[in-house]
Amino acid sequence: MNPLFEMKDVSYHYPKTASGVRGISFRLFPGETIGVAGESGSGKSTLVKLALGLLPADEGSITLKDISILAAGRKEKLRFRRQTQAVLQHDVRSFIPVKNIIHTLLEPVHNFPERGRALTNGNDRQFAEEWMTRVGLEPDMLDRRPEALSGGQQQRVHIARALSINPSFLLLDEPTSNLDTVSQAAVLHLLQHETAHPERGVLCISHDLAVLHQLADRILVMKDGRIVDDFYKSETWNQNRHPYTKLLVQAGGWNGLEDQGKTV
Ligand SMILES: Nc1ncnc2c1ncn2[C@@H]1O[C@H](COP(=O)(O)OP(=O)(O)OP(=O)(O)O)[C@@H](O)[C@H]1O
Numbered sequence: 001m002n003p004l005f006e007m008k009d010v011s012y013h014y015p016k017t018a019s020g021v022r023g024i025s026f027r028l029f030p031g032e033t034i035g036v037a038g039e040s041g042s043g044k045s046t047l048v049k050l051a052l053g054l055l056p057a058d059e060g061s062i063t064l065k066d067i068s069i070l071a072a073g074r075k076e077k078l079r080f081r082r083q084t085q086a087v088l089q090h091d092v093r094s095f096i097p098v099k100n101i102i103h104t105l106l107e108p109v110h111n112f113p114e115r116g117r118a119l120t121n122g123n124d125r126q127f128a129e130e131w132m133t134r135v136g137l138e139p140d141m142l143d144r145r146p147e148a149l150s151g152g153q154q155q156r157v158h159i160a161r162a163l164s165i166n167p168s169f170l171l172l173d174e175p176t177s178n179l180d181t182v183s184q185a186a187v188l189h190l191l192q193h194e195t196a197h198p199e200r201g202v203l204c205i206s207h208d209l210a211v212l213h214q215l216a217d218r219i220l221v222m223k224d225g226r227i228v229d230d231f232y233k234s235e236t237w238n239q240n241r242h243p244y245t246k247l248l249v250q251a252g253g254w255n256g257l258e259d260q261g262k263t264v
Pocket residue numbers: 014015017019020038039040041042043044045046047207
């Protein structure tokens with residue numbers, strides 16, 4: 001099977017700093033969810049921005065199917081955007097303050113009208129209401145301005161918006177960071193369902209191992225801009241894990257290890 005998305009030897013340095021990422025390589029296959037863990041500043045968000053083509057890599061290659069993100073022209077970028085959705089951390093840009101929530105929610109289906117019409121069956125309002133309900137929001141919030149929603153409610157609108165267009169490639173950067181415990185459980189349940197799509201590849205960034213344990217098949221661990229560990233969740237836990245992974249696990253959140261009788 002060909003990978004859906006691939007990064008090969010990718011490096012990026014923020015100008016005039018020693019910060020960034022180095023030597024990033026991994027392949028994401030259809031139906032797979034890769035989780036990226038790591039402490040604050042380890043390079044997780046930089047990796048997401050590179051994957052989206054929002055930062056230009058200094059070296060290496062980044063591909064979605066047959067599209068080279070670094071060499072993509074206008075048409076190829078459009079093809080990339082048609083297949084890709086992201087829920088980014090603190091993503092306030094996608095809300096336009098003077099537009100109601102329904103405008104934001106329906107933006108992807110309006111940006112790609114042919115696909116959008118097939119998904120909404122021409123009934124935009126009903127489609128938007130269904131998505132609000134799926135992410136646990138009241139449909140009448142569609143007629144509010146973004147400022148009339150809490151941070152957690154806005155986060156759920158972002159999630160609904162990203163999923164509504166049925167993307168092949170989904171990027172989630174701390175998707176549950178603004179949510180209280182009850183909402184987090186509900187959104188994780190929804191994401192678990194949505195990430196199980198056989199043709200979809202998902203890259204999910206989180207500092208919270210419990211979130212990754214629930215969503216991901218495979219985990220990459222980042223430290224100081226590099227991938228220092230890479231393992232499948234289903235792999236038997238072993239002592240070969242990188243010392244930093246062990247530290248992360250000891251810090252908590254890796255549900256199930258205890259059940260397996262494993263120690264770190
Ligand atoms: N615009 C920028 N200019 C310069 N350095 C940056 C910039 N953005 C991030 N960095 C640096 O690059 C490194 C990686 O940052 P990044 O935001 O990718 O980390 P992260 O793992 O996502 O952190 P967090 O979990 O806190 O969001 C850090 O050292 C950070 O200070």
